[in-house]
Amino acid sequence: MLLAERQSLILKELNHKGRVYAADLAQQLGVSEDTVRRDLNQLGERQMLRRVHGGALPMQLDVPDYADRLEVKHPAKQKRANAALAFIQPRQTILLNSGETCLYLAKAIPRDMPLTVVSACPLIACELVHHEKVEVILLGGTFFKPALRCVGTAATNTLRKMRFDSYFTGACALHPERGFSAKYLEEAEIMRVSVEQADQTIVMGGVDRLGLISNHQVANVRELDVLITDQDADAAIVQALQERNLQVVQV
Amino acid sequence: MLLAERQSLILKELNHKGRVYAADLAQQLGVSEDTVRRDLNQLGERQMLRRVHGGALPMQLDVPDYADRLEVKHPAKQKRANAALAFIQPRQTILLNSGETCLYLAKAIPRDMPLTVVSACPLIACELVHHEKVEVILLGGTFFKPALRCVGTAATNTLRKMRFDSYFTGACALHPERGFSAKYLEEAEIMRVSVEQADQTIVMGGVDRLGLISNHQVANVRELDVLITDQDADAAIVQALQERNLQVVQV
DNA sequence: CCTGTTTATGCATGTTTTTGCCGATTTTAC
DNA sequence: GTAAAATCGGCAAAAACATGCATAAACAGG
Incomplete structure (x- = not known):
């Protein structure tokens, strides 16, 4: 799996689930947690997501739940x-x-x-x-x-x-x-x-x-x-x- | 559940209900009361809510300026x-x-x-x-x-x-x-x-x-x-x- | 094809963060 | 005033993290 491909998948997952955990991603993607962390940090620097302890959250402002x-x-x-x-x-x-x-x-x-x-x-x-x-x-x-x-x-x-x-x-x-x-x-x-x-x-x-x-x-x-x-x-x-x-x- | 995510949920709850109790939140979020208290204290320091004994209140309660x-x-x-x-x-x-x-x-x-x-x-x-x-x-x-x-x-x-x-x-x-x-x-x-x-x-x-x-x-x-x-x-x-x-x- | 360089990855190390628990203390309610 | 609830501080375990290093693959340029 290519790096860019993997990061793409991470973003997709994040978009889909609304949050991702480093540990889960490591298992899902078949790479070490270190690699996932590096990915998350990079994506964070590029403003593609909000890096937090344990994983990441979407960048986009959360839509107020009017309903x-x-x-x-x-x-x-x-x-x-x-x-x-x-x-x-x-x-x-x-x-x-x-x-x-x-x-x-x-x-x-x-x-x-x-x-x-x-x-x-x-x-x-x-x-x-x-x-x-x-x-x-x-x-x-x-x-x-x-x-x-x-x-x-x-x-x-x-x-x-x-x-x-x-x-x-x-x-x-x-x-x-x-x-x-x-x-x-x-x-x-x-x-x-x-x-x-x-x-x-x-x-x-x-x-x-x-x-x-x-x-x-x-x-x-x-x-x-x-x-x-x-x-x-x-x-x-x-x-x-x-x-x-x-x-x-x-x- | 990520820390940031949890704090986000607390704020959301506060926004909707107008007040939150530490004990309720602990149960709702599946964490100990100590953790909730720490969350509330942190959010309080960041001026995201007003910390009170037993829980928290929205910031704006005694802030007359709507903005x-x-x-x-x-x-x-x-x-x-x-x-x-x-x-x-x-x-x-x-x-x-x-x-x-x-x-x-x-x-x-x-x-x-x-x-x-x-x-x-x-x-x-x-x-x-x-x-x-x-x-x-x-x-x-x-x-x-x-x-x-x-x-x-x-x-x-x-x-x-x-x-x-x-x-x-x-x-x-x-x-x-x-x-x-x-x-x-x-x-x-x-x-x-x-x-x-x-x-x-x-x-x-x-x-x-x-x-x-x-x-x-x-x-x-x-x-x-x-x-x-x-x-x-x-x-x-x-x-x-x-x-x-x-x-x-x-x- | 070979060689030096860069890049990506995993591992080991020590550090930091998070969390729950415990006991002591404060606040609240009656 | 007393009892219950909430809080505080410290502590310890687990998880997440940063860092340096080694390996292997990909790459560049002769």
């Missing part, structure tokens, strides 16, 4: 996100809306699942940094802070040029007759296009969002495909939605 | 970022590269300064969420994880349609004769356009980046305007850069 602090707060959202995972197949191209539930979904994606994820939410991009197999495409534009996402013609125009296997979104408001609606005009605009460009739309929303109507219409129920909601959702509403051809999953 | 709250993992980068602030005037439109120093700069922007910030780095967008007066425009495209930024034609095309008062960037490598260069091709591409579209380019880089040459040329020294570096930068290199019309600020 972690929410974890305990909303187990229900977590549950719905996990259920949504079932609608993702390897190698698909999916579109993720912004919002807490979508953030949970991004976080829940298995680290070894090859996937293309498109989103207008920078938080989701940050969350997917450590998913090696996930290619992330970020929709740019004006950063609309109330929804933590990009909006505007730049984003919608890019969207119109793409097709998605699935569009995942949280539910601002979902009403059997008045359909799916959102709070902000800017957001509704881009969500409308999102629904159009995706083969199927999967809405994740708690019982508190069902039967609601918000400011701006996004789509009617027949344009949606799946709703993931709680066990204790109002049976009448669920039935009304099912009659409009919406598959309802209760977790 | 002091950032983790100062790299005081030198922080210093350079603060110096760069002097080159920003209210109501300007500035372009921020990705990288840790730029992240510090974004954080250091006064909360009441009206500004338009453009960046291809989602982290920077996230950091600016709470800057009410700052309008953020995110450049979309393929998310290039090694540099934590978006790259590709989408981003460069958007860039070409804009003008900026200033472009701020960290220094991968700056050499008097060979100019400013970057590690990745994708990154160099977009940085080149960035320099072109901005009235002035301000480079922030430690002494360890001066005199280096990296893989992909971005600009020659005469295309740059300001370098912010350390006091102990190599005098010969500094002079060579100044002779090429680069204003050098040493902090």
Whole structure:
């Protein structure tokens, strides 16, 4: 094994695991610990990694774990996100809306699942940094802070040029007759296009969002495909939605 | 588990929960309480947290100045970022590269300064969420994880349609004769356009980046305007850069 | 092809760092 | 005031480390 090749492997391992131990590397690479240490020191000098006692850590600044602090707060959202995972197949191209539930979904994606994820939410991009197999495409534009996402013609125009296997979104408001609606005009605009460009739309929303109507219409129920909601959702509403051809999953 | 890694986790936990107990941490991290105490004491000495009997609290609790709250993992980068602030005037439109120093700069922007910030780095967008007066425009495209930024034609095309008062960037490598260069091709591409579209380019880089040459040329020294570096930068290199019309600020 | 030089590697040496434990001391809570 | 918890200091074992040295391979240049 060549020196450069070995150092390359070390960096790869580091990138993959987020940390490497000198002793482990020595065994894995079939060289002495001294050699590994020399490699690590060299890579450290070249700013390719952060050398620490016992091994090395990545150079790159650690991405703050925005979703972690929410974890305990909303187990229900977590549950719905996990259920949504079932609608993702390897190698698909999916579109993720912004919002807490979508953030949970991004976080829940298995680290070894090859996937293309498109989103207008920078938080989701940050969350997917450590998913090696996930290619992330970020929709740019004006950063609309109330929804933590990009909006505007730049984003919608890019969207119109793409097709998605699935569009995942949280539910601002979902009403059997008045359909799916959102709070902000800017957001509704881009969500409308999102629904159009995706083969199927999967809405994740708690019982508190069902039967609601918000400011701006996004789509009617027949344009949606799946709703993931709680066990204790109002049976009448669920039935009304099912009659409009919406598959309802209760977790 | 590496020491640095463990301390990092402690800080993260502290950040999320707002307080940590030595006993809990010991159990959580699978080390003895003595080790945790040593970690806490070290982090305390490094001003990363406030050590108290039984555990630790975040630094900012009795530091009213909100700006002091950032983790100062790299005081030198922080210093350079603060110096760069002097080159920003209210109501300007500035372009921020990705990288840790730029992240510090974004954080250091006064909360009441009206500004338009453009960046291809989602982290920077996230950091600016709470800057009410700052309008953020995110450049979309393929998310290039090694540099934590978006790259590709989408981003460069958007860039070409804009003008900026200033472009701020960290220094991968700056050499008097060979100019400013970057590690990745994708990154160099977009940085080149960035320099072109901005009235002035301000480079922030430690002494360890001066005199280096990296893989992909971005600009020659005469295309740059300001370098912010350390006091102990190599005098010969500094002079060579100044002779090429680069204003050098040493902090 | 031969020879001197550089480079990469492993080993032996002694040193430093990290860590857990123990007993003594301080702080906290009741 | 007392008991429990937390802390401090020192100590020792294990791990990680730096250093010098020897060997072998790769290289350069006649």
